[in-house]
Amino acid sequence: MVSLDRTADQLDPAFVPTHVAIIMDGNGRWAQQRGQPRLFGHRAGTENLREILRACVEFGIKILTIYAFSTENWGRPPEEVRGLLSILRNVIDRELEELNREGVQLRHIGDLSRIPDDLRQKVLSAIERTADNDRLIVNVAFNYGGRAEIVHAIQEIVRDGHSPEAITEELVSHYLYTSNLPDPDLIIRTSGELRVSNFLIWQSAYAEYYFPNVYWPDFNREELLKALFHFAERDRRYGKL
Numbered sequence: 001m002v003s004l005d006r007t008a009d010q011l012d013p014a015f016v017p018t019h020v021a022i023i024m025d026g027n028g029r030w031a032q033q034r035g036q037p038r039l040f041g042h043r044a045g046t047e048n049l050r051e052i053l054r055a056c057v058e059f060g061i062k063i064l065t066i067y068a069f070s071t072e073n074w075g076r077p078p079e080e081v082r083g084l085l086s087i088l089r090n091v092i093d094r095e096l097e098e099l100n101r102e103g104v105q106l107r108h109i110g111d112l113s114r115i116p117d118d119l120r121q122k123v124l125s126a127i128e129r130t131a132d133n134d135r136l137i138v139n140v141a142f143n144y145g146g147r148a149e150i151v152h153a154i155q156e157i158v159r160d161g162h163s164p165e166a167i168t169e170e171l172v173s174h175y176l177y178t179s180n181l182p183d184p185d186l187i188i189r190t191s192g193e194l195r196v197s198n199f200l201i202w203q204s205a206y207a208e209y210y211f212p213n214v215y216w217p218d219f220n221r222e223e224l225l226k227a228l229f230h231f232a233e234r235d236r237r238y239g240k241l
Helices: 027-033 038-059 071-075 078-101 117-129 146-159 169-175 221-232
Strands: 019-023 063-070 104-109 136-144 186-189 208-210
Touching: 027 038, 038 063, 038 078, 038 136, 038 221, 063 071, 063 078, 071 078, 071 136, 078 104, 078 117, 104 117, 136 146, 146 169, 186 221, 208 221
Parallel strands: 019 063, 019 186, 063 136, 104 136, 186 208
Antiparallel strands: none
């Protein structure tokens, strides 16, 4: 069991995951508990991200992937979808300069074709602006789905004329949105739900999962630290003895 009073200086760098991915779940329920609309929770979740980014740098995590908007989220009420798109737009406008100063490299994984043109250009500009930063890579999964990603990879493999015999796990990985990045070591889903929800389903083959019973707006530095100590106690055998 992980002691609740352990501190960051007790983290062994050898056991800190290189790549952490987070399913940021529970914003709506967090808001409803407070008698507020769901978008109130989404905004709070966005504010919470600042603390987690700083904590990732502090703890030595090199790559963070966040599940911001799934391909299935288009099925939510139109006002909520519009609100989520507006939040992304506002976050880029408000946070880009500070993220760039802090050495954060922003990347997008998913399909930008369904995003409004002005927002798509903001995302692409943010990616270009931060491309040379290397303190922390942040993959924003927006309009992302794991199955759609694999289908897209297969389509690109076929378009490029690869023979069936040439298709290997390495080749498929090369065509995924996360090409040239290591697979996630640790995947965290907040809110206590025990589902992967179509997130990084190829890349998560040997990831460790952690399901804290905390809604995303309350998942703070201490909760991330607790997750890292849990990860450090796992015995990762990758199918071997």
